[in-house]
Amino acid sequence: MTLLEITLLIPLLGGLFLALVGHRPIAGWINIAVGVMTFGAALAMALEVLDHGPQLSPSRMFYIDAFNVYLVVLTAFVGLTTSIFSRPYMRHEVERGRVTSRRLRLYHAMYQCFLFSMLLALSTNNLGILWIGMELATLTTVLLVSLYRTPEAIEAAWKYFILCGVGIAQALFGTVLIYFAAETKLGAGRNDTLLWTVLHESAGGMDPAVITLAFVFLLVGYGTKVGLVPLHNWLPDAHSEGPTPMSAVLSGLLLNVALYALVRVKMLVDGSLHSNLAGNLMMGFGLLSFTVAGLFLHRQHDVKRMFSYSSIEHMGLITFGFGMGGPLATFGALLHMTVHSLTKSAIFITVGHACQLAGTQRITQIRGLIRTQPAIGWGLLLGTVAIAGFPPFGVFISEFLLLMATMKAWPWLTIPLLVGFGVAFAGLFRHMQKMVFGEPPPGQMPVEANMLPVVVHLLLVLWLGLAIPGFLSRWFEQATVLITGASPL
Amino acid sequence: MEFASLSLYNQAIILFAALALFMSFIMLAQARMMPLIFTFAWQGLLLTVVSVLVAITSGHPELHISAAITFCLKVVVIPWLLYRLSIKLNMQYDAEAMTHPTLLLLGGVALVIFSYHVSQSIVHLSGLATRNTIAVSMAIELLGMLLMIARKSAVAQVIGFMSMESGIFFAAVVSTYGMPLIVELGLAFDILVASILFGVFFFHLKDSFGSLNVGQFNRLSEANQAMPASDAAEPAPGERS
Numbered sequence: 001m002t003l004l005e006i007t008l009l010i011p012l013l014g015g016l017f018l019a020l021v022g023h024r025p026i027a028g029w030i031n032i033a034v035g036v037m038t039f040g041a042a043l044a045m046a047l048e049v050l051d052h053g054p055q056l057s058p059s060r061m062f063y064i065d066a067f068n069v070y071l072v073v074l075t076a077f078v079g080l081t082t083s084i085f086s087r088p089y090m091r092h093e094v095e096r097g098r099v100t101s102r103r104l105r106l107y108h109a110m111y112q113c114f115l116f117s118m119l120l121a122l123s124t125n126n127l128g129i130l131w132i133g134m135e136l137a138t139l140t141t142v143l144l145v146s147l148y149r150t151p152e153a154i155e156a157a158w159k160y161f162i163l164c165g166v167g168i169a170q171a172l173f174g175t176v177l178i179y180f181a182a183e184t185k186l187g188a189g190r191n192d193t194l195l196w197t198v199l200h201e202s203a204g205g206m207d208p209a210v211i212t213l214a215f216v217f218l219l220v221g222y223g224t225k226v227g228l229v230p231l232h233n234w235l236p237d238a239h240s241e242g243p244t245p246m247s248a249v250l251s252g253l254l255l256n257v258a259l260y261a262l263v264r265v266k267m268l269v270d271g272s273l274h275s276n277l278a279g280n281l282m283m284g285f286g287l288l289s290f291t292v293a294g295l296f297l298h299r300q301h302d303v304k305r306m307f308s309y310s311s312i313e314h315m316g317l318i319t320f321g322f323g324m325g326g327p328l329a330t331f332g333a334l335l336h337m338t339v340h341s342l343t344k345s346a347i348f349i350t351v352g353h354a355c356q357l358a359g360t361q362r363i364t365q366i367r368g369l370i371r372t373q374p375a376i377g378w379g380l381l382l383g384t385v386a387i388a389g390f391p392p393f394g395v396f397i398s399e400f401l402l403l404m405a406t407m408k409a410w411p412w413l414t415i416p417l418l419v420g421f422g423v424a425f426a427g428l429f430r431h432m433q434k435m436v437f438g439e440p441p442p443g444q445m446p447v448e449a450n451m452l453p454v455v456v457h458l459l460l461v462l463w464l465g466l467a468i469p470g471f472l473s474r475w476f477e478q479a480t481v482l483i484t485g486a487s488p489l
Numbered sequence: 490m491e492f493a494s495l496s497l498y499n500q501a502i503i504l505f506a507a508l509a510l511f512m513s514f515i516m517l518a519q520a521r522m523m524p525l526i527f528t529f530a531w532q533g534l535l536l537t538v539v540s541v542l543v544a545i546t547s548g549h550p551e552l553h554i555s556a557a558i559t560f561c562l563k564v565v566v567i568p569w570l571l572y573r574l575s576i577k578l579n580m581q582y583d584a585e586a587m588t589h590p591t592l593l594l595l596g597g598v599a600l601v602i603f604s605y606h607v608s609q610s611i612v613h614l615s616g617l618a619t620r621n622t623i624a625v626s627m628a629i630e631l632l633g634m635l636l637m638i639a640r641k642s643a644v645a646q647v648i649g650f651m652s653m654e655s656g657i658f659f660a661a662v663v664s665t666y667g668m669p670l671i672v673e674l675g676l677a678f679d680i681l682v683a684s685i686l687f688g689v690f691f692f693h694l695k696d697s698f699g700s701l702n703v704g705q706f707n708r709l710s711e712a713n714q715a716m717p718a719s720d721a722a723e724p725a726p727g728e729r730s
Contacts, residue, residue: 155708
């Protein structure tokens with residue numbers, strides 16, 4: 001059994017185990033333990049890839065190259081840190097009576113199953129399994145969005161289920177079309193036609209008409225899960241109504257995985273079409289999402305909703321970067337995926353504590369965090385500073401790279417980008433200042449909070465802003481070569 | 490291509506595929522819950538028959554497995570589940586108020602024409618005898634989506650969702666003689682889990698909203714987000730139990 005299969009098996013078995021014991025007080029610790037094991041296995045697997053290069057499992061079911069290895073590690077890492085956060089958070093929710101012990105069991109089991117589905121989607125070599133992993137990720141999270149059983153939560157979960165269901169069905173149709181194109185090229189009767197490695201080798205000979213049609217379906221399908229405007233409606237609802245650990249992993253990880261699927265498909269399409277059609281479509285959707293989400297930031301009255309619009313904005317930017325293609329933009333987009341994921345999950349963790357502190361998610365009622373509990377206040381402030389793209393945090397570097405690439409390839413588009421950055425910055429800080437500083441309402445008491453994940457995430461983002469470690473930049477470079485065919489360095 | 494020049498099996502395939510598409514139109518126009526569920530089951534049965542016929546004519550025995558999966562899920566499990574839930578939730582006689590049924594059906598016709606137009610450019614690539622039905626499968630998928638968009642009842646939306654899934658499954662059968670087995674099994678598993686989750690949601694919807702009409706969903710729309718005046722009126726999210 002390879003290390004990768006172990007990485008996949010641990011969360012699956014952990015999820016099944018937690019389905020039995022997830023309601024006990026110790027379940028929070030078990031959840032963390034499973035997270036530690038998954039992260040350890042993922043790290044060992046990554047070291048192996050670092051030494052020996054891309055790996056194809058003996059059955060050819062799984063494939064790890066420079067593009068997905070760091071995403072697997074990132075997913076396992078954020079899964080671990082969020083589980084550390086979720087233990088005190090969920091205990092608090094149980095004490096307040098918002099979650100019964102049965103639902104707590106459901107929560108713990110589904111948390112690990114969700115991580116499994118994402119790791120499966122990331123590491124599989126089969127486009128069909130990739131789709132199954134994405135659908136499984138929806139199915140495992142939909143009951144978590146409605147965990148609180150309020151009318152709002154149920155409405156959000158239904159919307160999430162239906163919109164993502166419809167979207168992802170389009171992606172399946174696109175997958176069928178790719179299979180159709182590959183089979184006309186490679187001949188029927190082979191059982192490896194849907195393997196990504198096989199498809200990538202033979203992309204050149206696939207029929208452009210079918211591939212174009214397939215890409216449109218796949219873009220709509222996976223784009224729904226990325227949260228691209230105008231298919232983003234489910235995202236703010238699902239993020240704001242579910243428990244906060246869910247918001248952290250949805251925003252930090254699921255969106256990345258969906259974007260990963262989209263970029264994998266784009267690599268095939270580019271190989272077949274020899275034009276920039278896929279890239280241009282992605283640029284258009286990306287820029288639209290970036291702009292619209294930045295404007296919507298200003299209208300929000302719910303703090304989790306606000307940060308979910310910020311996620312849409314950043315996902316739009318990354319999609320734009322991948323769409324632009326070119327080594328510099330792709331390198332920037334890969335880096336941005338990492339730093340956004342780390343920063344945004346740190347923010348959601350802090351926001352979760354802040355909401356428990358204030359007893360509400362309404363921005364107007366969250367006041368004076370820094371005075372009541374300085375750790376939470378500073379965490380939120382620094383997280384927001386980081387996500388808004390201030391130096392020296394990593395988000396600044398990746399946004400700067402993307403801006404440079406835009407200036408080279410599409411000079412005129414730097415204007416909407418710069419305006420968008422400004423609008424988003426203003427949108428975040430007009431609310432932030434009062435929440436962090438302001439006068440705390442009388443009787444506001446500190447809550448039990450574990451800020452370790454936030455500190456670790458923000459330190460990592462800071463590190464990535466100051467110096468990217470050699471192995472990571474090599475992976476980014478190799479991934480860039482894989483995606484664009486040229487090196488950025 | 491002359492219809493009469495095809496073999497009898499191929500004529501049957503086209504006939505049953507066309508009937509399955511016709512079922513999609515009936516579902517679009519059917520406002521009552523029970524007939525809607527039965528029509529969906531009939532569509533599943535027709536698609537099963539087509540899969541079996543394709544399996545016989547093409548000499549691909551593994552397509553029998555696809556047919557069996559379609560039969561179990563789309564003819565037995567899902568309709569039965571929906572039927573039981575409708576009775577349990579006491580809504581077997583419910584009918585939905587349809588707005589603009591004519592427009593809806595005309596939209597359906599437009600989607601079918603669109604599917605034929607789109608698949609025109611790809612059909613010639615396929616050497617398969619069943620290629621004439623690629624457009625039908627795409628039309629079933631798009632009509633399922635139209636059903637989901639146009640209807641406000643949760644049951645109709647679920648049926649639309651499952652019908653889309655049927656259309657895609659059917660597309661795989663007729664364009665490539667089925668996906669690899671592991672993918673088909675994974676798909677079937679996902680759909681099964683989805684149908685159970687939908688059932689769970691029916692109870693939640695009924696408990697919270699008193700009905701399965703999702704047209705009344707407006708708590709989370711952006712228009713309502715921008716009304717600070719409602720801050721005082723509605724309880725803060727943290728205090729909802």
